[in-house]
Amino acid sequence: MIDPQLLRILIALVGILGFVALNALALVYAERKIAGHVQRRPGPYEVGPHGILQPLADALKLMGKQLTTPRDADPVIFWLAPILCFMPVALCILPIPFGPNLIALDLNLGMVLILAFAGLGVLSICLAGWGSNNKWGLLGAARAVAQNVAYEIPLLLAVLSVAFMTGSLNLATITEGQGTWPWQWNVLLNPLGFIIYFICALAETNRAPFDLPEAESELTAGFHTEYSGMGFGLFFMAEYANMIVACSVATVLFLGGWNGPFAPGWWWFLLKMYALIFLIIQIRWTYPRVRFDQLLNLCWRWLVPLALLNLVYVTIIVKL
């Protein structure tokens, strides 16, 4: 007899992979359309009505392309990286409660699981940069490591502040701890925590203005300079999947998860998540890129001390 818990996880994983893949397609379309409208142009328009099939065409193109390995690259590391990049993201979604009963793995340490696997992402970027034996790739990887390690600290502190408030690391419990109405959500009780989390999420997912590991105008394409076809495609999908994870976690921790006025349910969750993703996309097409020392200064000089102060503030609130 197969363990029902295992079966549940397997089904959930398949579902999650489908969800992530579909979302990646939808988000690529959304990103290009939003970018288009920000830049006073229609965006993709040719493939299907309003270019709605464009991401599909892109995906087919990427799959059809030849996979090239640079001559001096280490093929094992080189090809391990994109695969390793994508896998932890799928696992990160397991403990996220999308709805009252829509949770794949109701873990007491759900938040820890997400943080642990999210930390793996930087390893794959490091491997990609090192394995492709390209100087630009190496610089990109070095940037990614420094950036992600630095920003993980304020991120953890921001998450910790929510854990203090709820007294739990179980994402379902955290959701239930917040009420129906927006003023009962953590974002208003702990606004600084939310801002710190959001900035760190931008940096952790390598999105502009913190897209230094792949800064196009400086490092050509950074860590994925040498990847072609689906090698690049996996990194690309992982970026969007990372955005989904980061925004889902933000929704659970700060925006009340699936709680919402009138009819709580998964639709509220998705609405909040997509709103955050929309904000991230909007930011990318609006701001210039920061420089590397500015990025680290922001983290060590501002975010870490502020996050620590925020912890003190949250403990006082909890005491009261």
Added chain:
Amino acid sequence: MFTREQIAERGFYTQHFEQGKQDNTLILNMGPQHPSTHGVLRVMLEIDGEYILRAEPVLGYIHRMHEKMAEGKTYAQFITNMGRVDYLHALAWNWAFVGAVEKLGDTPPTPRAEYLRVITCELNRISSHLLWWGAYLLDLGAFTPILYAFGDREELLDILQDLTGSRLTYASFTFGGVVADMNDALRERITRFIARMRDRLHMYKSLVTDNFILLGRVEDIGHIPMDMAVRYGATGPVLRGSGVAYDVRRAEPYSVYPQLDFIVPTSDRTDALGRYLVRMQELEQSLNIIEQAVVQIPEGEIQAKMPKKPKIPAGEVYFAVEGARGKIGCYLQSDGGGSPYRIKLRAPSFSNLSLFAELSQGTLLADAVSILGSLDLVIPEIDR
């Protein structure tokens, strides 16, 4: 021809790099295919981490020997070459050559043609600065402004297309005049464009120039002290960004510029932001010039009476104009024949680029990109 030993002895451009890298440094080839070298500029960098220890521009990837080409062409045929030296401010190059020929042959253009030249040349300067603005911000990682700039540029190019017949590689100046006249409808369009562009510049300032992330990327980056700018022969906004009010339109006046009221913007900041602000102010000044020119322009012929094959007397002449990137000079030597005996073109980007090696020492890679962008280089002009 030099032997390899002689080149090594004399100090060839890659000499530093032939010695190999030091311990713990990386030699990096930026270009000739790199998104922010804007064409085929190649810069060899030796970096320690992300800090640049040495930088050497390597030129010649788009050398088309325009100067040599002139010797095999008639004077009139060579005008089309000039539009291709610097494709962003092609009309200034047109003017440098045509002006040199006119100076040598003493065949000045008609007054109306002078004003038409000023109008088209300044419109072209605006389109060049707009493109620089968009591309520079693209270098700094802001994707959107370039499309806004191109939106404005599109309207401008439509006007220029009707004024000159082309959109990019202009060749509309003739000896003693210009090829096409401006009618009232065009004058109306230009006036409307000026009003619109002023609005847009205001928006660009509040939307982009005042953005604190942008300021962080351009403030105190790439300081060019005044003496250094002069030492390298920098001209144009690069020199004016270091506080020297040198503008060929004022320093060596030509055409009708003395009758037009405009200031030469300078900045004492000497950094990338200084050069940025100078260019933004120049956009406004160019709009002022055009606004006055379309009012002052006299009626009359647009082409002076010239023989079909102009006879250029033997002799030599130098004529310089102010391009978007600096002083554009044309040295012309004639032996009295049908084609130039020798032409030497002074490209401002060449002098401005030579600053880069010294400027980028000790900066971060990201700052080097910012510095390179702030010099506003057009690579075909450097290699000619």
